[in-house]
Amino acid sequence: MVLIGEIYDAGFDPARFPALLERLTGHFDASSAFIGWVDEERDAGFQAQFGNDPAWMASYAETYHQHDVLLPHLLKLGEGDIATAHDLLQQPDIRAGVFYREYLAPQAIVDNLAAVLVRRPGISAHISFLRRGDAPPFGPEDIARMRDILPHLTRAVFVQSRLIRDSGLAQGYRQASSVxxxxxxxxxxxxxxxxxxxxxxxxxxxxxxxxxxxxxxxxxxxxxxxxxxxxxxxxxxxxxxxxxxxxxxxxxxxxxxxxxxxxxxxxxxxxxxxIDQPRRIAWPAMAALYRLTPTEARVLQDAVEHSDLTEIGDRLGMARATARAHLHRIYAKTDTGGFAGLTGLAHRFAMAGPADG
CATH class of the missing domain: 3.30.450.20 (PAS domain)
Known part of the structure; x- marks a missing residue:
């Protein structure tokens, strides 16, 4: 069946989902369609739609989501369950509510065919179709057609979730490498x-x-x-x-x-x-850890960055004897015993990322 092939094509390429939803909308004689899933374990998620007015979708997210009387019924469905909303929309208390009066009725929505593709810890996915205007409500034959394609839609969700996760990991590896x-x-x-x-x-x-x-x-x-x-x-x-x-x-x-x-x-x-790319040293962190005074911190950074001990005082504007005294106190506080050990310790404080400039 061509439609099944299109479902799996979309599973491997999310850009195909709007076209798939257009085909499915025609398959179910619907006006519009929406598919969405969230995979918390893989930190992945996706949604696509066809035929819905962007302004109404925005108003749902901003205003009417909190009034959605259909959502609690959808959340009660288990994985693989399929339900319609026409009978629910005939109830007087539903029709009297804000969601029906201000959101459903102005769009002339007469029914919603919803299926839970995935309902597991950390991951959920569903697909829904709307009929509007003079269209009849969804019937048993529509539910049967949905049941035929539901396993394939579920597999496509898992395929796309996996690919999104792997793409995110690859991007993370690249970012970590550059850092x-x-x-x-x-x-x-x-x-x-x-x-x-x-x-x-x-x-x-x-x-x-x-x-x-x-x-x-x-x-x-x-x-x-x-x-x-x-x-x-x-x-x-x-x-x-x-x-x-x-x-x-x-x-x-x-x-x-x-x-x-x-x-x-x-x-x-x-x-x-x-190998030759300079690295930044976390001087403030090192000074704080070993309780160096501000002057000792300046002496530490100058000594390591210049790899020269004799001119520290000249560069920092202090007597050479004073600079040497600070340096020996730094050796004692860091328990390095000398300049070679101090340099090695300092480079253990190399920060992620190359040096500026």
């Missing part, structure tokens, strides 16, 4: 580039869809994939400057679900760190 002064390179089983950060591709001459060529970074990537250990590479950037990189690879567990998606699947994620 940590590095870049991500994703490779397939045969070492084809599946995805990479734009800046990294420009620096090392890699493109999506291409294989690893015989270059220093490619050799380092192959080595880290082979033995699981970090490997460094030295090359020249497009400006002719030396560029030193550290590559660390992690295999991605295979998931047969991924084979349903077109294109090469990611088998390895390689984190590429720019």
């Amino acid at each position: 940590l002064s590095g870049s991500l390179l994703q490779l397939s089983d045969d070492h084809q580039v599946v995805e990479l950060d734009t800046d990294l591709g420009r620096l090392v001459g890699l493109r999506v869809g291409e294989g690893l060529r015989r270059t220093p970074i490619a050799d380092a990537v192959r080595a880290t994939i082979a033995d699981g250990l970090p490997h460094a590479a030295e090359l020249t950037d497009p400006a002719g400057e030396p560029l030193r990189l550290l590559c660390e690879a992690r295999p991605v567990p295979r998931d047969r679900f991924a084979d349903l998606v077109s294109g090469s699947a990611t088998a390895f994620i390689v984190h590429v760190t720019l």
Whole structure:
């Protein structure tokens, strides 16, 4: 059945849902349709509609949601349940309420066919169709048609939820990588580039869809994939400057679900760190932790940033003997015993992200 194929096409591509809802609206002789779900576990969610007036949808969200007399009945439905609202809308107390008088009646809504696609802890999804004007209410044949396609709609929701979650994770990995002064390179089983950060591709001459060529970074990537250990590479950037990189690879567990998606699947994620990129030190945090005075904090930062002890006093406008005294108090408070230990400790306070400038 063509309609079933369209349901699964939409499951893999959310941009297809409005067109799918248009088809389903015709399938049920309805005026409009809405589908929505929230997956708290995967931090995913989606909604799409067809045929609804945007102004009325906005007024529902802003004003009438709190008066929705149909919502409690929908929330009582279990997964796989289907219900219509025509009989409920004939009740005098419903017709006398604000939701009917100000929201349903002005739109000439005569019935709502709703189905719960998913009702589980952390995830819920439903689809609904409206009939307006002189249209008859939904009948048993409409419920039967809904029951035929409901399992497929439910599977499409799970497919889309999974894809949204995985897309969000990939974006999170990319953001985390950029914050940590590095870049991500994703490779397939045969070492084809599946995805990479734009800046990294420009620096090392890699493109999506291409294989690893015989270059220093490619050799380092192959080595880290082979033995699981970090490997460094030295090359020249497009400006002719030396560029030193550290590559660390992690295999991605295979998931047969991924084979349903077109294109090469990611088998390895390689984190590429720019070795020579300066890092910011959290000086205030370090000073607070070791209870340094404001002057000691200034001496600490100056000493580490300049890697020079003899000129601290000159740079900070104090006698050299005074600067040395502050420095020795810093050694004592941090229990480092000397400048080498102090420098090593300071770099443990490196902040996420590259240095400014």
